[in-house]
Amino acid sequence: DVDLARSEVVVLIRKLAKKHHSAALSQLASRVSAIERYGSANGEDPFAKVKGLIQDMIEKLEREHEAEATEKAWCDENLAKTAAKKGELEDDVAKMTAKIDSAAAGSAKLKEEVKVLQEELAALSREQAQMDKIRMETHEEYKVAKADLELGLTGVRKALSVLREYYGSAAALVQASADQPAAPVKFSKAGGAGSSIIGILEVVESDFAKNLAKEEAEEADAESEYQKVTQENKITKASKSQDEKYKTQEFKSLDNIVSEYSSDREATNAELSAVLEYYGKVKERCIAKPESYEQRKARREAEIEGLKQALKILQDETALMQRGRHGGRRHGHAFLAAQ
Numbered sequence: 001d002v003d004l005a006r007s008e009v010v011v012l013i014r015k016l017a018k019k020h021h022s023a024a025l026s027q028l029a030s031r032v033s034a035i036e037r038y039g040s041a042n043g044e045d046p047f048a049k050v051k052g053l054i055q056d057m058i059e060k061l062e063r064e065h066e067a068e069a070t071e072k073a074w075c076d077e078n079l080a081k082t083a084a085k086k087g088e089l090e091d092d093v094a095k096m097t098a099k100i101d102s103a104a105a106g107s108a109k110l111k112e113e114v115k116v117l118q119e120e121l122a123a124l125s126r127e128q129a130q131m132d133k134i135r136m137e138t139h140e141e142y143k144v145a146k147a148d149l150e151l152g153l154t155g156v157r158k159a160l161s162v163l164r165e166y167y168g169s170a171a172a173l174v175q176a177s178a179d180q181p182a183a184p185v186k187f188s189k190a191g192g193a194g195s196s197i198i199g200i201l202e203v204v205e206s207d208f209a210k211n212l213a214k215e216e217a218e219e220a221d222a223e224s225e226y227q228k229v230t231q232e233n234k235i236t237k238a239s240k241s242q243d244e245k246y247k248t249q250e251f252k253s254l255d256n257i258v259s260e261y262s263s264d265r266e267a268t269n270a271e272l273s274a275v276l277e278y279y280g281k282v283k284e285r286c287i288a289k290p291e292s293y294e295q296r297k298a299r300r301e302a303e304i305e306g307l308k309q310a311l312k313i314l315q316d317e318t319a320l321m322q323r324g325r326h327g328g329r330r331h332g333h334a335f336l337a338a339q
Contacts, residue, residue: 009050009310016306020299028057051314058307065300072293075286082279089272096265103257110251117244121237128233135226142219149215153208160201167194 010033017025031053035046 009054009313012306012310012313013054016303020303022303024057024060025303028053047314047317051311054307054311054314058304058311061300061304061307065297065304068293068296068300071286072297075282075293078282079279079286082275082282086272086275086279089268089275092268093265093272096261096268100258100261100265103254103261107251107254107258110247110254114244114247114251117240117247121240121244124233124237124240128230131226131229131233135222138222139219142215142222145215146212146219149208149212153205153212156201156205156208160198160205163194163198163201167198 010029013025013029013032016022017029032050035049035053
């Protein structure tokens, strides 16, 4: 009967409310129960009133279900897009960081190499300056020694010339007077002593000449070695200076790369921070909930299905009542016709 149907509906709605912890369904069950006990306040059909309440609740739940589906679609799209953008920006930052690190490491290595080259060039300059000083000093010493030796050699040769001329003329006089009567012995040139002096001076002349030749040979060797090392130093300096120039240009280029990528990374990090902030808000809105969308969807569908079942109970009862009324009319007409 009608009361039984209403009671069954109330029990069903209360079970749904308890199972799904729904305050709205609990309130609906209370309202249906009140109508069952006291009827409709404005005199309308209580049965229709209950069906209307249930139908309204079904429509409300369906709207909520649709809104949640729309929200789920929005969440899925925005979570996916934001996660993709986040990953893209993080990849960009990682790539830029790798390039910055590589360029910075390369620049540091080149700067160290340039420092070593500059130290080597400075050492080479000091070495060349020291060589120049020593070469100048030894050349001056050579000039003094050469002048002394040449002066000594000239003096010895002049003395030898005088002595040879002197002793040579004395020998000629001795030969010329060999047939003359002997002169009184007064003074005579010591021919043996003269030969001895000339011999000594000839040795001295030879020593002077040897020493002069030795000085000239040593000077020539020193000059040759100086020129050779100086030329090698020039080549080494040119090579190292060129290396220093190219390496300096290269590390400056790498420093520019570091600066440019650092600026780009800063801008990308700022964009990434904004994306992460938005991503956090999206996750808070879409994920940080007591139950997942799937749980809410299943609960909502179960609530709607339960209410439809309650509505069907009432609709079936209404259909039975309508058939009962039509049957009563047919019996009354038949009775009047029989009378």
